[in-house]
Amino acid sequence: MFVDSVDSDIAPSGTLLGLLQRGRGDGTLHALAAPRVEALSALRQCMLNDPRRDWQVENRSLYYARLHTELDAGLDQIEAHLFHPDDLLPADRPEERTGLALSVLGHLASYGDHEALLLLRRYAATGANWQWALDELAVRDEDAGLRTLGPAVMARFPLTAEGDAELAEAARNAFEPRPWRLWAEDPARPDQAKRLHRMQERGSFDRWQRQLSTPGPRPGWSVREVLAWAAEGSVNTLGEAPTAHREAAAARCLAAVAGPDDRGQLLAAASGGP
Known part of the structure; x- marks a missing residue:
């Protein structure tokens, strides 16, 4: 989430809410020393109204999950937030509204909170940001629990x-492939397995086609061309999130094409890049 530096929802840094919004280490100490009602209010404000400028580069979920456990905060407020009617409204980036809360639930599930695990399953089956919830479950839930989510x-x-094209794209873009593999191998649901196998075959063919006609870096590209290609994905003229994230792919390409003579150009890009 991008927060305006002038007119933002970030509280002053000297307040408990401001400390927690910024992820300050002493924020936890202040929260544990404060009246419990005040600490719970500040924590819930952070979890349900993501204060981060960019959730992709600031990790705050473990910080809040640990404090949530220390305060024995309960899950009622998170549940109400996840299943609020706003969740059903169309949104370009639903992860901004529910992503942080789902990540906190994932950590709580790792700590053995079975209610958090059940809440993640329920949201993965019915919520708008179901892919995020599924990724949280993929690294924490048992095989049997994940299999029950397949039909939903x-x-x-x-x-x-x-629908098949959207299904193939969802499976291809998943951060964690484990649920999809379990669903494709589920003997209790042969129709589901057959459909997923068909999508996997189609996905392999589409991947082969993309490799033949990719607009990205090709053999023979120079360091300058790779850097220009990476910059195209981070063009941001309206203060919104980048339309594409090519840094990792560009780094791999640069490792293959850069030589000692390119050192100055790489240093200049590193010092002046986004």
Whole structure:
């Protein structure tokens, strides 16, 4: 989430809320020393109204999950936030509203909070930001629990050409492939497994086609061309999130094409880049 530096929702740094919003280490100490009602209010404000400028570069979920455990905060407020009617409204980036709360639930589930695990399962089955919840479950839930989610997730994609294309894209873009593999190998649901196997075959063919006609870096590209290609994905004229994130791919390309003579150009890009 991007917060305006002039007119923002960030509280002054000397307040308990301001400390927690900034992820300050002493914020936890102040929260534990403050009246419990005040500490819970500040913590919930942070978890349910993501204060980070960019959730992709600031990790705050473990910080809040630990404090949540120390305060024995309960899950009622998180549940109400996740299943609020706003969750059903169309949104370009639903992760901004629910991503932090889902990540906190993931850590709580890792700590053995079974209610947090059940809440993640429920949201993965019915919530708008279901892919985030599924990724949290993929590294924490048991195989049996993940298998039960297969029908609900598959039902999101109609049995049409468009639905199959969306299903293939969702499976391809998943951070954690484990649930999809379990669903494709589930003997209790042969129709589901057959559909996913068909999508995997189609995905392999599409990947082969993309490799033949990729607009990205090709053999023979120079360091300058790779840097220009990476910069195209971070062009941001309206103060919004970048349309593409090519840094990792560009770094791999640079490792292959850069030589000692390119050192000055790389240093200049590193010092002046976004």
